[in-house]
Amino acid sequence: TELGSKNLQIIGIGVDSESNIKQFAAKYKIDYPLYVAGVSGGDLSRQLGNQAGGLPYTLLIDAQGHVRKSFLGRLHMDTLRKELAVAGLQP
Template identity: 30%
Template sequence: MKLTPLKIVLVAAGAGALGVLAGIFATGPGPLLDSEFGQRVLNDALTATADAPDGVRVARRGEPLPAVQVDGLEGGGFILPGDFAGRPLLVNVWASWCGPCIKEMPELDRFAGDQGDDGVQVLGLALDDRQAVLEFLQRIPVRYAQAIDVPGPADAGVQLGNPKGVLPYSILVSADGRLLKQKIGPFEEGEIDDWARH
């Protein structure tokens, strides 16, 4: 059988696809999902299969963030991205009942504490009951600002690019308000530093 260039490409593509499937079967999807490429594919798949309510603008990678208003945990509120303009912003969407969210909080707290006055700003956004979050943060305090919103089909997490509501969910916003990166799932120890480099 004579192999033409097209057949060689098709065989190579097939072998590559089988290799990816074998890798996922052997090690699970973790290594793929931990990559920027895997996160893009996952977020695109979740966004493509979700319908936001009419009139709700969902943030898209590379585009300016829509103005999203959230309440401050201790009163007042924030307008994203405007109130954080001038420096990059990491928003971490979480809930007090979410095990993976709780697991990553020490890493987020460490990262926030290392940023100083010129680094990446960090904002936690709890989709939860206010009292439950206040009680949780008394037991496990963090140094970064906290906001809160009522979970639902048009909540702030949806508007920030997570229409399926998977938690934890993090985004990196540029100093000029564009959505740079999205991450579905928790940060592992030491991962945020590389992820937040833009």
């Protein structure tokens, strides 16, 4: 991915079936790890601060495991690049 580097790890957590997540990854050429959480992914998302339970939900987490920023809804690449820079998490 464009954002891949030794300073940044991107992962995805899918809240669908494994087969649907695989199809999604193939269709959109996802080249980062996608984990299958199934229906319990909603609970995990809420534990990570997504009280509304909406998707997609994106977190910027630093190397110490602290959530630096969260986004609910579609996240555009220009916004992501800017927020990574602000958080000191540039790839």
